[in-house]
Amino acid sequence: MNKIRKANVEDAATLTDIAFKAKGYWGYSDDFMNAWKDVLTITVDDIQSKVIYLLEEDKAIKGFYCLCIETKELESLFVAPTYIGQGLGRLLWKDILQKAAEFGLSSFHFNSDPNAYEFYLKMGAKRIIYVESTVIPGRIYPFMEYKLTHLRTK
Template sequence: MNTRKAEPNDAFVLSDIAYKSKAYWGYSDEFLEACKEELTITEEDIIKSPMYYVIEKDNQIIGFDSFKCDPNKLENLFINPEFIGQGIGKQIWQDILHRAKDFGIIEFTIDSDPYAEGFYLKMGAVRIGSIPSTVFPDRDLPLMKVEVK
């Protein structure tokens, strides 16, 4: 597997992975449709942020992450559902921590999907509260914190 910076022309594939990954958890079509804009990665998003990375297997993008600074926050971590449960998430996580160290980041937060909370806890994150969803303000999401060691 190979990790590289995302390129603007990866935007459609990243959006497709984000949508399929969210759908993997059994959300309704109405829920997914409401989240579609939030799950869409644009070429401009990738151009504006140097912190989009993809992981490839056999020259196929199978997952990606993005990071936002000020405040330090993991914005995206999505894996093509065909590859969930194969250690890809752990590899992406290790890459995220390595890059965070390189950028001098000592901690960051995650507005986690409830279904992803277990993964983040397993990776060493701690839940520090909750935060309203940007799509559904009445829905609270786990707010996680990670200390980079």
């Protein structure tokens, strides 16, 4: 059974590995992936200072997210390629919304990989503008926002 829990410092290397494999799932070149090294690396400091939760089953980590409360930014949401298409991104998204609400955020923003854009639209996020990548000059990304007012109580 899938369980979502707070990441521990011991999880940093595994989360970094998942981030690289999930980004690489889209067939990006080695040069592209190397340019993303710093952005995709999850550090001990990240785990200690940000809201990072992971989804696991039988101690196998299947995906995670990183939400920075201070900047109101979803820094990452990754599902290991083996598990893509099984609804785990949706489970993690629901947890992101719960944690954002618990921390008093009314909204949060993020840059979407173009390959994940449709997923985020389905989750209720809106594109605000297109922005140029700070990692790959000339590459354009959707800058997204999710307003927690979209949440409906039942």
